[in-house]
Amino acid sequence: MDKAKFYGLTQPELEQYLVGRGKQKFRAQQLFRWIYGLRVVDPEQMTNLAKDFRRELPLLFDFSLPAIVKEWVSDDGTKKFLFDMGQGRSVEAVLIPSQDRLTLCVSTEVGCNMACQFCYTGKQKLLRRLEVWEVVGQFVQVSDRLEPGSRITNVVFMGMGEPLDNPEAVFRAVEIWHNPWGYNFSLKKVTVSTSGLVPQIPLVTASGTRLAVSLNAATDEIRDQIMPINRKWPLAELLEACRQHARESKDKVTLEYVLLRGLNDSVEDARRLFHLTKNVPCKINIIPFNEHPDSGFGRPAESTVDEFQKELMRLGAHVLRRKTMGRDIYAACGQLTTAYKNHPQQTQI
Numbered sequence: 001m002d003k004a005k006f007y008g009l010t011q012p013e014l015e016q017y018l019v020g021r022g023k024q025k026f027r028a029q030q031l032f033r034w035i036y037g038l039r040v041v042d043p044e045q046m047t048n049l050a051k052d053f054r055r056e057l058p059l060l061f062d063f064s065l066p067a068i069v070k071e072w073v074s075d076d077g078t079k080k081f082l083f084d085m086g087q088g089r090s091v092e093a094v095l096i097p098s099q100d101r102l103t104l105c106v107s108t109e110v111g112c113n114m115a116c117q118f119c120y121t122g123k124q125k126l127l128r129r130l131e132v133w134e135v136v137g138q139f140v141q142v143s144d145r146l147e148p149g150s151r152i153t154n155v156v157f158m159g160m161g162e163p164l165d166n167p168e169a170v171f172r173a174v175e176i177w178h179n180p181w182g183y184n185f186s187l188k189k190v191t192v193s194t195s196g197l198v199p200q201i202p203l204v205t206a207s208g209t210r211l212a213v214s215l216n217a218a219t220d221e222i223r224d225q226i227m228p229i230n231r232k233w234p235l236a237e238l239l240e241a242c243r244q245h246a247r248e249s250k251d252k253v254t255l256e257y258v259l260l261r262g263l264n265d266s267v268e269d270a271r272r273l274f275h276l277t278k279n280v281p282c283k284i285n286i287i288p289f290n291e292h293p294d295s296g297f298g299r300p301a302e303s304t305v306d307e308f309q310k311e312l313m314r315l316g317a318h319v320l321r322r323k324t325m326g327r328d329i330y331a332a333c334g335q336l337t338t339a340y341k342n343h344p345q346q347t348q349i
């Protein structure tokens, strides 16, 4: 009989699996408490479980997690983790510290088919979608390595892959993190970022997580050029889906806007962006482009970024400039890759 991947099961799925093998349903809740809540993984220490059941656990479940094969530490404290996903494939997760947060950026796919022109991951075709246990495992493995007393406070699906191209794994992983017997992680501390898969946006609303959209252009002409998905779901449809999400969730959408030198970074672009989004309850995150090999795009001058931000503020937009973290270890936005050899040699821990 095949063993189930423990870290791939939600509580109802675990209950069903146990009942199907003649076990009591409430064992699922106990296992969630031990494995996620208390991080006790040795069955012998699970003292409120019957001895026979404890002995059976390794026969019922595969408790493996994706292995971290390398870590990098940035000068600013950002850490990047390389996960082995088998068959020579890997993905990355990034842990970003800030004053009051510890944010984990997770990956959902090996490679990505969305082909956003400014993104390093997008240069590698989709090789496969991660499974639930592989998404859950990034959180568990990084959590296990934190200093005592420290915990992940936020999760963003902004790593490798388009999360809404793998919604099954994404929303089941969220359900597992959110389970009150386990990590009890707040849904409102999870942000799902999409390049614009419009038909899937209601899944974010239904899940209770927050929505971010990688917008990056204020006209269809420019967006078609840098984000091929726009040819299928242009700006008007995308922003209507954002409005609907905001209405139903009563939450603001985060619109991410990567500033690319000479392409979308003028004061005129800022005005267009304001008028395009003024009827969407949102905040705009501007992100000066993080250069990477062969990208073909440039990072705007600081003065250009300032003028862009000031114009949006002058018009009354809620705008923030995202601080670039982890650039020296290629952990910044749009720099993640499955190509291990492209990594610079940085501090290993």
Ligand code: SF4
Pocket: 112, 113, 114, 115, 116, 119, 120, 121, 122, 123, 159, 160, 161, 162, 194, 195, 214
């Ligand atoms: S930005 Fe996101 S959706 Fe676009 S290619 Fe990169 S990983 Fe894929």
